[in-house]
Amino acid sequence: MTSLHLDPVTIEHHREPLGIGEAAPRLSWVARTAEAGWRQSAYELRVTDPDGVTAPFTTGRVVSADQVLVSWPAAPLGSRERREVAVRVWGPEGDGPSAWSEPTVVEAGLLDPGAWEAVMVGPRLPEPGTEGEPAALLRGSVAVPADIVRARLRATAHGIVTLHLNGSVVGEDVLTPGWTTYDRRLRYATYDVTDLVRAGENVVGAHLADGWYRGYLGFWGQRDVYGDRTGVLLQLEVDHADGTRTIVGTDETWRWALGPVTRADLYKGETHDARRELAGWDAPGFDASAWEAVDAIPCDLTRLVAPTGPAVRRTRIVHPVEILTTPSGATVVDLGQNLVGRMRLRFPDAPAGTVVGLRHAEVLEHGELGTRPLRAATQADEIVLDGRGPREWEPQFTIHGFRYVEVTGWPGTLAAEDLEAVVIHTDMRRTGTFACSDPLLDRLHENVVWSTRGNFVDVPTDCPQRDERLGWTGDLQVFAPTASFLFDTAGMLTGWLADLAADQAPDGNVPPYVPFMGTDPHMPPLGAEAGWGDAATLVPWTLYERSGDAGILAAQWPSMTAWVDAFAARAGERLDFSSGGFSFGDWLDASAPDDQPWKARVPWQLVSTAYLARSARVVASAAEVLGDDAAAARYADLAERTGARFRAEYLTASGRAAYPAQTAYALAIAFDLLLPEQREHAGALLAEQVAVDGFHIGSGFLGTPLVCDALADTGHGATAWGLLLQKACPSWLYPVSMGATTIWERWNSMLEDGSINPGGMTSFNHYAFGSVADFLHRRVAGLAPAAPGYRRIRVAPLPSRELDWAEASHETPYGTASVCWDRDGSAIALAVTVPPSTTAEIVLPDGSEPIEVAAGEHRFACVLPVEEAAGRPAEFVAD
Ligand code: BGC
Numbered sequence: 001m002t003s004l005h006l007d008p009v010t011i012e013h014h015r016e017p018l019g020i021g022e023a024a025p026r027l028s029w030v031a032r033t034a035e036a037g038w039r040q041s042a043y044e045l046r047v048t049d050p051d052g053v054t055a056p057f058t059t060g061r062v063v064s065a066d067q068v069l070v071s072w073p074a075a076p077l078g079s080r081e082r083r084e085v086a087v088r089v090w091g092p093e094g095d096g097p098s099a100w101s102e103p104t105v106v107e108a109g110l111l112d113p114g115a116w117e118a119v120m121v122g123p124r125l126p127e128p129g130t131e132g133e134p135a136a137l138l139r140g141s142v143a144v145p146a147d148i149v150r151a152r153l154r155a156t157a158h159g160i161v162t163l164h165l166n167g168s169v170v171g172e173d174v175l176t177p178g179w180t181t182y183d184r185r186l187r188y189a190t191y192d193v194t195d196l197v198r199a200g201e202n203v204v205g206a207h208l209a210d211g212w213y214r215g216y217l218g219f220w221g222q223r224d225v226y227g228d229r230t231g232v233l234l235q236l237e238v239d240h241a242d243g244t245r246t247i248v249g250t251d252e253t254w255r256w257a258l259g260p261v262t263r264a265d266l267y268k269g270e271t272h273d274a275r276r277e278l279a280g281w282d283a284p285g286f287d288a289s290a291w292e293a294v295d296a297i298p299c300d301l302t303r304l305v306a307p308t309g310p311a312v313r314r315t316r317i318v319h320p321v322e323i324l325t326t327p328s329g330a331t332v333v334d335l336g337q338n339l340v341g342r343m344r345l346r347f348p349d350a351p352a353g354t355v356v357g358l359r360h361a362e363v364l365e366h367g368e369l370g371t372r373p374l375r376a377a378t379q380a381d382e383i384v385l386d387g388r389g390p391r392e393w394e395p396q397f398t399i400h401g402f403r404y405v406e407v408t409g410w411p412g413t414l415a416a417e418d419l420e421a422v423v424i425h426t427d428m429r430r431t432g433t434f435a436c437s438d439p440l441l442d443r444l445h446e447n448v449v450w451s452t453r454g455n456f457v458d459v460p461t462d463c464p465q466r467d468e469r470l471g472w473t474g475d476l477q478v479f480a481p482t483a484s485f486l487f488d489t490a491g492m493l494t495g496w497l498a499d500l501a502a503d504q505a506p507d508g509n510v511p512p513y514v515p516f517m518g519t520d521p522h523m524p525p526l527g528a529e530a531g532w533g534d535a536a537t538l539v540p541w542t543l544y545e546r547s548g549d550a551g552i553l554a555a556q557w558p559s560m561t562a563w564v565d566a567f568a569a570r571a572g573e574r575l576d577f578s579s580g581g582f583s584f585g586d587w588l589d590a591s592a593p594d595d596q597p598w599k600a601r602v603p604w605q606l607v608s609t610a611y612l613a614r615s616a617r618v619v620a621s622a623a624e625v626l627g628d629d630a631a632a633a634r635y636a637d638l639a640e641r642t643g644a645r646f647r648a649e650y651l652t653a654s655g656r657a658a659y660p661a662q663t664a665y666a667l668a669i670a671f672d673l674l675l676p677e678q679r680e681h682a683g684a685l686l687a688e689q690v691a692v693d694g695f696h697i698g699s700g701f702l703g704t705p706l707v708c709d710a711l712a713d714t715g716h717g718a719t720a721w722g723l724l725l726q727k728a729c730p731s732w733l734y735p736v737s738m739g740a741t742t743i744w745e746r747w748n749s750m751l752e753d754g755s756i757n758p759g760g761m762t763s764f765n766h767y768a769f770g771s772v773a774d775f776l777h778r779r780v781a782g783l784a785p786a787a788p789g790y791r792r793i794r795v796a797p798l799p800s801r802e803l804d805w806a807e808a809s810h811e812t813p814y815g816t817a818s819v820c821w822d823r824d825g826s827a828i829a830l831a832v833t834v835p836p837s838t839t840a841e842i843v844l845p846d847g848s849e850p851i852e853v854a855a856g857e858h859r860f861a862c863v864l865p866v867e868e869a870a871g872r873p874a875e876f877v878a879d
Contacts, residue, residue, distance in 0.1 A: 548789020683714020
């Protein structure tokens with residue numbers, strides 16, 4: 001076992017298991033070894049108390065192959081309890097044990113509301129709009145006895161907060177505590193502040209802005225969605241050497257004042273008046289006697305939840321590539337990348353009162369900043385300098401989607417070193433890569449990665465720039481497989497799914513976005529929305545497939561079944577969804593008029609019937625995993641009846657669609673709604689349809705993610721390649737050829753003449769159509785899960801004459817898996833890495849029998865079959 005290394009044990013889906021909410025967290029570990037065929041035959045888990053108070057616990061040798069989300073073996077944790085966890089393993093022949101893994105320290109948060117002694121307090125802010133939307137400074141002075149062993153600061157807010165302790169900012173998180181369904185779930189964060197606390201007087205500060213709680217939200221100008229009073233709840237807990245604990249926190253002795261941030265809005269931007277900065281406000285010795293007393297803010301502590309995934313953080317810096325002067329004479333900085341975050345500026349010395357303004361936009365239109373698509377989200381920041389020398393500044397309560405920044409009022413000549421963009425998103429671990437020999441396809445993939453970063457900012461959003469930025473359920477439903485390959489999304493999305501369940505209507509209906517904050521009074525009445533509501537069933541299923549976490553299915557079970565029941569109720573007795581009414585349907589079909597994105601080639605009822613069948617089947621499968629046979633039979637029957645209804649209503653007996661369109665065939669094939677005798681014909685008809693459409697996209701949000709799979713799975717891989725490599729609009733590569741650096745909402749968000757699509761809804765950073773990346777990973781490179789958590793892998797690459805090579809890798813729960821194929825003429829060489837403890841099924845593109853392999857490095861060779869080697873279909877015109 002010399003060549004085996006164990007990664008430290010991971011805890012649930014946490015990146016940092018500090019202040020977790022699980023009393024009995026599940027444990028996972030990865031064994032790294034190149035030994036061919038290695039698999040775990042047994043393990044031993046050791047749980048010790050780093051403070052030595054509780055006796056050590058070990059499981060002894062457990063004969064088991066399990067190593068992903070293994071049940072907590074020891075006594076459950078109480079609030080604040082800490083343990084060190086380590087594992088060692090035995091190999092396939094019982095050889096071992098290995099050395100112990102490096103210990104992981106896990107620490108519980110506050111597991112019951114009674115452990116909170118602080119009370120939420122808040123400032124008395126002016127009405128929004130009258131005197132701006134200022135952020136408030138709150139300050140409390142607390143006494144801490146000596147002999148400090150450890151200190152934790154726990155905090156949440158109605159609003160968003162930056163925490164301070166004794167003159168320092170606490171932690172690296174931003175936009176704390178993020179956005180949840182606040183009235184039912186309010187997340188709190190825990191920080192290790194041992195190094196910041198001292199014996200004697202300590203000053204705790206909170207810089208508090210409106211954020212999602214009270215600020216401007218959504219697309220019809222709402223404010224005060226959750227309440228009109230912001231507040232902060234904060235508790236400092238200090239452990240002393242003699243075993244005692246000091247707990248102090250927000251209470252009515254705290255005081256507040258307005259500070260330098262005179263305007264703070266997530267959508268509209270921030271104004272910072274440096275002349276109003278109060279040096280030392282967050283440290284002892286500051287005179288706050290003129291500050292006002294805070295008010296206690298009612299706060300139901302039973303809503304408090306610990307994080308299930310990582311926080312939002314600054315993850316990288318992007319430097320300007322060019323400083324332009326626009327035709328109208330404006331100074332505009334080009335970052336070369338459409339991104340989400342904000343600017344950090346370094347000012348030279350300048351007179352007090354100098355005002356520097358920033359306006360952010362995703363694109364230039366005819367050389368000028370294109371701000372029209374932002375609608376009410378003006379994304380404008382401003383700083384008023386104080387004349388006290390050079391300084392640095394980054395807004396703290398706002399976030400923008402942009403590639404270009406117009407700078408006004410800069411003192412002197414602006415240089416590239418004066419500013420940089422700070423990229424901000426949920427700090428998920430990157431787990432997946434893809435690369436290939438086609439630079440355009442590579443850039444398409446990179447654009448998907450950037451759109452994931454930009455739209456996973458605590459909530460998975462439709463877009464990060466205009467006055468929307470909402471957790472649209474349909475967008476995530478189609479994108480979750482892609483996102484879950486690229487990043488470890490399980491922690492963040494587990495939390496979001498809990499919000500989805502909390503926001504579900506009593507009749508089981510799922511709101512169109514989560515967290516839900518009402519619907520626009522101008523919107524048509526929404527029923528159970530196919531493809532959007534199905535996020536309730538399909539996102540948990542995707543997470544289960546990708547992470548192996550059946551606990552997600554168990555947790556979401558009531559939500560999943562309630563959704564399918566509500567959906568079936570909308571379908572009615574005959575499961576045929578009555579004619580009339582409104583539904584998003586195959587939203588943004590390439591043929592839909594710019595101002596009527598719901599007018600797709602196929603009726604929404606067709607899409608709904610297909611989705612009901614799909615969700616019912618997924619719920620039946622989930623029931624099987626959870627061991628509920630009665631529910632499995634009930635939902636399997638619903639799936640069967642709905643599938644039959646789909647065939648009766650929308651297909652001929654031979655498999656021809658009543659509405660000839662890519663989406664009709666793609667849904668039928670990918671959701672397995674066809675009789676065996678219809679499938680081949682439907683596949684051929686889909687290929688024919690794509691050819692009739694000139695190898696252009698002919699589908700919307702719901703059809704597009706399925707078309708390439710449906711083609712490849714029915715033997716029309718070459719047609720899928722024709723679609724993938726198309727460069728003329730509508731296609732995946734048209735935006736790339738127009739210089740896109742993120743995925744666009746519309747195929748033609750930017751028209752060929754460089755003008756922005758005239759529709760009122762035009763984003764340049766919308767991940768939905770980026771869901772094709774899942775096809776690049778699973779089929780082009782050929783790396784797909786064949787059992788939950790990639791315990792078994794399916795390697796079925798789809799090489800093309802158009803490419804010389806493609807590769808993908810994924811950090812599976814068992815370790816790194818990778819696939820790489822190289823083409824030399826018709827000869828394909830394939831290299832596959834199968835992680836320890838897993839197996840793989842290799843399906844070579846020559847049509848030969850699948851090959852079973854165990855863990856290790858494997859190489860294969862084959863010759864492309866004639867039809868694939870023929871390359872593009874004759875009708876295909878790419879340029
Ligand atoms: C959003 C979409 C969303 C859609 C609902 C749009 O305004 O940006 O991505 O799914 O509305 O149909």
